[in-house]
Amino acid sequence: MSKILSKTDASGARRLRHQQQRNENIIGYVFVTPALLAFLMFIAFPFFFSLFLSLTEWNFLSGIQNLKFVGLENFRELLRDRRFGKAFFNTFTYALATVPTSILIALVLAYLLNGKVYGKKLLRLFFFIPYISSAVALSAVFKFMFREDGIINNILMSLHIVTSPVKWFTNPQLNKVPIVLLLIWTAIGYELIIYMAALQNIPKSLLEASELDGATGFRQFVHITFPLISPTTFYLVIVRLISAFKVFSAIDVMTLGSKALDNTSMVVQIYDEAFTKYNFGYASAEAVVLFAVILIITLINFWGQKKWVHY
Amino acid sequence: MKKQKIAKALLVTLIIALLGVLFMIPLVWMVLSSLKNANEVFATEFHWLPSEFRWSNYVEVWTSKDMSLVQAYLNSFFIVVFATVGQLVIAAYAAFAFAKINFKGKNFIFMLFLSSMMIPTQVTIIPRFMMFKEMGLYNKLFSIILPSWFGATAIFMLRQFFMGLPDDLMDAAKIDGAGYLRIFHTIMLPLTKPAMVSLIVLSFIASWNEYLSPMIFLTEKTKYTVAQAIRWYLLDQLSRYDLTMACATSAIVPVIILFIVCQKYFVEGIATSGLKG
Numbered sequence: 221m222s223k224i225l226s227k228t229d230a231s232g233a234r235r236l237r238h239q240q241q242r243n244e245n246i247i248g249y250v251f252v253t254p255a256l257l258a259f260l261m262f263i264a265f266p267f268f269f270s271l272f273l274s275l276t277e278w279n280f281l282s283g284i285q286n287l288k289f290v291g292l293e294n295f296r297e298l299l300r301d302r303r304f305g306k307a308f309f310n311t312f313t314y315a316l317a318t319v320p321t322s323i324l325i326a327l328v329l330a331y332l333l334n335g336k337v338y339g340k341k342l343l344r345l346f347f348f349i350p351y352i353s354s355a356v357a358l359s360a361v362f363k364f365m366f367r368e369d370g371i372i373n374n375i376l377m378s379l380h381i382v383t384s385p386v387k388w389f390t391n392p393q394l395n396k397v398p399i400v401l402l403l404i405w406t407a408i409g410y411e412l413i414i415y416m417a418a419l420q421n422i423p424k425s426l427l428e429a430s431e432l433d434g435a436t437g438f439r440q441f442v443h444i445t446f447p448l449i450s451p452t453t454f455y456l457v458i459v460r461l462i463s464a465f466k467v468f469s470a471i472d473v474m475t476l477g478s479k480a481l482d483n484t485s486m487v488v489q490i491y492d493e494a495f496t497k498y499n500f501g502y503a504s505a506e507a508v509v510l511f512a513v514i515l516i517i518t519l520i521n522f523w524g525q526k527k528w529v530h531y
Numbered sequence: 532m533k534k535q536k537i538a539k540a541l542l543v544t545l546i547i548a549l550l551g552v553l554f555m556i557p558l559v560w561m562v563l564s565s566l567k568n569a570n571e572v573f574a575t576e577f578h579w580l581p582s583e584f585r586w587s588n589y590v591e592v593w594t595s596k597d598m599s600l601v602q603a604y605l606n607s608f609f610i611v612v613f614a615t616v617g618q619l620v621i622a623a624y625a626a627f628a629f630a631k632i633n634f635k636g637k638n639f640i641f642m643l644f645l646s647s648m649m650i651p652t653q654v655t656i657i658p659r660f661m662m663f664k665e666m667g668l669y670n671k672l673f674s675i676i677l678p679s680w681f682g683a684t685a686i687f688m689l690r691q692f693f694m695g696l697p698d699d700l701m702d703a704a705k706i707d708g709a710g711y712l713r714i715f716h717t718i719m720l721p722l723t724k725p726a727m728v729s730l731i732v733l734s735f736i737a738s739w740n741e742y743l744s745p746m747i748f749l750t751e752k753t754k755y756t757v758a759q760a761i762r763w764y765l766l767d768q769l770s771r772y773d774l775t776m777a778c779a780t781s782a783i784v785p786v787i788i789l790f791i792v793c794q795k796y797f798v799e800g801i802a803t804s805g806l807k808g
Contacts, residue, residue, distance in 0.1 A: 241633075247711045248634025255625035256640065258681035263647045266655035266662070273657060280661075332547055336540040343544070345791070346551030349558065352786050352797075354740045356758040357779035360765055361561045364772060367573065371560060374577040405554065410801065417802035466651050469742045476765050487653050487743070494657050495747055507654045518649050 270511075273504035280498040287501075294505035304506060306482070307489040310396070314485060315464035317400045322407040323456050329408070330415030331441065344412070351409025358406060359473035366398040389474065392482045399483060402470050407463075411456050418452035419445070451525070458521040462514055486510050558783070565589070565776035572772040585773070592777045598767075600781060602753055603760040607739060610672055610756065614679040615734040619727060622682050626689030627715050631701060641690075648683045652744065660747060674748040675756075679738060685730050688800075692726040693719065729800025732793045736786055757782045 274294055278287040298304050329347065333340060350358060365371050366388040373385040389395050422445065430444045446453075468487040475483065484492075490510065494503035560579075564572045565588055567581040593600050628634065629641050659678060660669075668674040696719065704714045745756045755763065761782060764775040790797060 244632055245634045248628045248632040248637060251624040251628035251632065251711070251715075252634075252640060254621045255644070255681060255686060258621060258677075259644060259647060261662075262659065262678040262681055263650060263655060264643075266658035267650050269658035269661075270654055329547065329550070332543050335543060336536065337547060338540060338544045339548075341794070343547050343551050345794075346554050348790065349783075349787060350554060352736050352740075352790050353558075353783045354742075354758055354761070354779070354786070356740075356742050356761050357561075357782045358557070360761055360775060360779050361557050363765070364564070364572070364776070365557060365560060369573045369575070371577060405557075408554075413798050413801045417798075462651075466653060468653070472742075472746075473762070473765065476762070490653060491743070491747075495660075500657050500661075504657055507657065511650065511654045514651060515649055 270504045274508040276501040278501040280500045307484045307486050311485045318403040319460045322404040326408045326411035334419040348409040350406045355469040359470045362402045363474045395483050418449045565780045569773045588773050588777045598763045603755050603757045607756045610675050611738045613676045614738040617680040618682040622685035626686050629690045630693030728796040732797045
């Protein structure tokens with residue numbers, strides 16, 4: 221008798237559990253559906269559609285009936301395209317010029333700000349403001365400051381560093397300078413926040429122990445602090461590289477009115493191809509190249525997190 | 532020893548302050564230029580201070596009929612509010628499900644969402660343009676708002692947050708017969724306040740400063756955002772440098788105010804979403 225009872229009990233419990241799982245499934249999907257819909261509509265679908273478009277030759281204005289499937293022809297053409305090659309090269313230059321510099325400055329600043337400093341909050345603010353401010357507004361300011369008759373030349377000349385106004389935007393050797401400076405200036409705030417958080421997470425006991433062993437100041441920083449925050453540095457390099465590859469507003473604003481081919485970036489190129497010429501097929505191929513670059517950086521990130529970061 | 536420490540702290544403060552001032556120079560120049568007369572901005576003989584403070588520049592920018600900054604401000608605020616609210620509401624539900632509900636395919640969907648972080652907007656913008664044209668959203672503020680309703684970072688951060696909340700909290704409510712919806716609304720959601728404030732600040736700043744999408748999707752002047760208003764002044768034939776800078780200053784001020792008010796939340800938000808991202 222008791223045996224039978226427990227048996228029905230067990231199956232009842234199983235049924236109940238089954239029922240519960242089904243309920244969990246339903247309620248889980250109810251909660252996730254809005255996000256899933258937004259994801260499918262604004263990320264997944266456009267992404268695959270971009271991949272498809274990259275294999276076509278199509279001008280948006282000519283209508284959908286003129287869409288021609290060309291396979292990898294766009295990518296073959298991209299390899300020969302000197303304009304895109306220039307944009308590709310420039311984007312790398314921007315990334316390599318801005319990422320290490322800004323990270324190094326941010327690291328030193330974070331280290332100093334982490335010690336005994338007066339008015340820490342106010343000082344921090346100075347470095348955050350460029351990061352949170354509208355990139356367009358700041359680019360406009362730089363565009364004006366670096367004009368031939370602008371304040372930068374004024375200062376350089378009054379300090380007798382140069383004798384005649386520097387042509388920051390028209391000299392092909394110099395026209396990346398304002399953009400690079402702007403990108404460094406606006407990147408530091410973010411990196412500073414991340415570094416300061418990382419420094420605060422270092423156990424005090426470790427630093428005190430190293431002090432007892434005679435490691436202070438610079439030596440402590442090089443041998444203890446820096447290795448301990450290496451995951452943060454690695455993370456910042458990756459995040460910053462990715463955002464450097466997407467640079468757009470700074471270049472768009474600074475070249476407004478005087479389209480200089482010299483300092484275009486990949487996104488500027490994509491924008492131009494897509495929304496001034498409406499060559500959606502070719503522009504999509506360019507976008508796919510950008511995606512590939514970012515994908516590679518992300519994969520390095522996954523791989524490197526395991527390999528390069530050690531303490 | 533103690534004196535030495537104070538001297539060192541003062542020296543470090545001085546070094547950082549000098550660098551900080553250097554960092555502020557472009558912004559100081561911007562504000563001062565916004566108060567000058569247009570010819571003064573690039574005068575051959577440069578002066579930091581305007582000959583007279585022309586606050587009227589701000590009146591002019593704000594009341595301009597050619598490019599209404601009031602309208603641009605309203606547009607930007609409209610976008611910010613609806614983008615932020617939509618993103619966070621949707622993210623909160625999804626994050627709760629990922630953290631506290633066991634449903635089939637959960638990990639797969641979560642990985643899918645995470646992988647979307649690798650896809651930059653710039654890669655999806657052409658199909659979105661076509662889609663919005665088709666849907667009649669082209670030149671509507673909602674073309675900027677809708678795509679931000681999927682926020683991978685927000686989902687990820689809130690999921691982490693929910694995972695940190697003890698299950699006992701939920702189990703007790705479950706025994707009392709509360710369903711997930713009620714548990715979510717009455718118990719879990721109120722607890723997310725600090726994380727939510729961080730996310731609101733981050734989302735506010737991101738959508739306020741957005742440039743590429745508005746440039747592509749909003750083509751009518753009445754639909755322009757504040758960032759586009761600056762662009763309009765840069766392209767304007769009249770070359771009113773003073774007004775351009777007044778417009779730029781106006782674009783930056785709300786973000787700085789928000790930042791100063793919510794500095795703590797903002798820094799925490801970046802630090803947690805950053806370190807765990």
